[in-house]
């Protein structure tokens with residue numbers, strides 16, 4: 001269990017590093033257009049303030065990714081990471097590696113999707129019945 005947490009922490013930190021590298025690249029290519037001076041060194045001095053500045057330059061997709069990573073890391077610290085939020089069973093390491101932000105086990109995810117499909121069908125039925133009822137009232 002501890003080994004699993006350590007392994008996932010390493011994976012999550014790597015993902016975060018990669019996301020920040022993407023931002024760094026975007027920032028560098030952006031600054032090259034207006035400034036020919038090499039500015040690579042400043043990106044080696046990580047600081048929360050710079051992280052925040054870089055976050056502002058990120059697209060929504062990258063920001064969402066980093067938010068998910070931070071949430072997963074926070075759950076890891078709390079000992080809640082890798083536990084299904086529904087049935088509280090441990091989520092297998094293989095699934096976590098494939099989907100590091102998974103909050104549900106395969107079974108609960110499938111149940112949720114089934115429920116969502118049913119809810120959708122129910123909604124469609126209800127709309128249909130309302131239309132049918134409306135037609136009756138008009139008649």
Ligand SMILES: [Zn+2]
Pocket residue numbers: 084085086087088089104105106107108109
């Ligand atoms: Zn579950």
